[in-house]
Amino acid sequence: MRSASPFGTPGVQRTARPTVGAARVGAVFSDNGSGGHFCTASIVDSPGDSVILTAAHCVHGGKGGHESTDLMFVPGYRDGDAPYGEWPITHVVVDKRWVRHSDPNYDVAFADVATVHGRRVGDVFGGNKLGYDRGYRLRVQITGYPASTEQPITCGNDTTRFSAGQLRIECTGFPGGTSGSPWVTDLDRETHIGTVVGVIGGYQTGGATPDVSYSPYFGNGVLDLYRTAVRDEQH
Template sequence: MVSTLLGLAAAAALLAGCAENGVVGQASSDGGDIVGSVMSPTKQPSAAGGARQGRDGGLTGTSLPSFDNAPLPSPVAARQIAGPYTNKSGAITGKLFFYRQGDQNSGNYYVCSGTVIKSRNRSLVWTAGHCVHDGKDGTWHSGMVFVPAFDNNDGDPNVDPSDLAQYAPLGTFSAVHVWTSPEWVKTGDEHGGDLAHDYAVIEVGRNDDGQTLDDAVEAAGAKPVPLWFNAPTGQDKTPSMTIRGYPAAEPFNGMAQWGCTADSVQLLNVTELGPDAKEYRAGCDLTGGASGGGWFARAPGQAAGDLSLITNTSVGSAHNAHGGNWLAGPYLDAKAKQLFTIADSSPAP
């Protein structure tokens, strides 16, 4: 199947850059390592030339997962979420800006999406692995900054990442630590790799007002969302989900939040990625730039109106002319929980 990756998506040069300063990790029970980068926030010069261009990074894949040849899900048209996003449902979703290797002085940048998740250090963002690291033989992205409730509806899509304040009603938050799965680092590439482990956690510093990320979103009336690991795997038990993000590839421009409500969500085996690999798939037509955005469902015991993060957007058909628009995200199992646990134990910024 020839499709377009949503990921390797996006990103962006930013005002407060982050230089890779080392690697942190913790051995897992099976001998693997949780891979992480320590970021040192530094001021970086503006790129040469005046114009900057945002990139969604959608790439044509040659062999995306078969999902055991399951029938395509029913299509769901995305709808634009009305701003401003400084409210309960909008503030937990944000836009991630970063450089990929070689982009710092090009005038170009990339973007992804992310979700503010409940944590002890009150500073964590959940996103896709390809939004923080290029994968096999690649490097960590640099200059990562997260903007919750980013809002530039009807504005110029080529924003200047050295001046994000006007689009950041809750402030901007530079990355200080980043973690992703060893599977993504070892196998990820521009055609996908191990998409079943395409997830990451970013710890961010405080905004210019001295607030932690959670402080800022709670001031807007929002609550960071808990993660729902090891959710039910029976098809009849898979809940409906709400999907959010900032799609930037056509026909979108990345300047507003869009979402889908998928009443029918598939949870499918992905045989190419191993016997235990599973991914969610839904018929949502968001495009590149939505990578890393959250999929939300109500977990057992949650109060009415409260939701949990069940996965992140990893890959999609991106308006495939051969039929069906869909997104897919990894099943968050014990390995994903271990990665979160490590990030959650990081000291507060």
């Protein structure tokens, strides 16, 4: 018999407990926080402790669209509370292939967030490491914020290859609002730090049904985006 998984029953979502790991994931709000939350993002480890990761379609409209403004990242958001502060998004980094063609294989974005009261968002609990070229079959945990609820949900399962540029996972009940949710593998049970290898996004902007989700494959293109975000945060 397989030992109990920290992810719970594979493929079945549940309410995420308010753990350190869950605090690295947050809801993305419009209108400087006065609007509703519509996407999910997470803190990524970076030298300047101010980089977050989400789906490109959460922050840029793609072909014919434009960059979204007045966005707010709220890590650990739960039931109307912002226990770790509200962090304005100051700059986004999106692949030109998403901007020009809405290419689903590049539906990934990094963003820099402002320093608030002398603190950086990575000072809260640190960030997950960025993983790339890790292959198509991984056990991951996904945590995100449905737009219709005020608590995060989480689910763990194995990913599979959907195409050369896309991963696929079966996790029940991940509707609108969970776009940008991180796919985290190699999760340390003590530090709750893992390696993020995907986000809900990509094919059908993450999936046409709430029970099957997709992610762009994280390769060198995503690494280049991350390096750009790191350079930007240091200026």
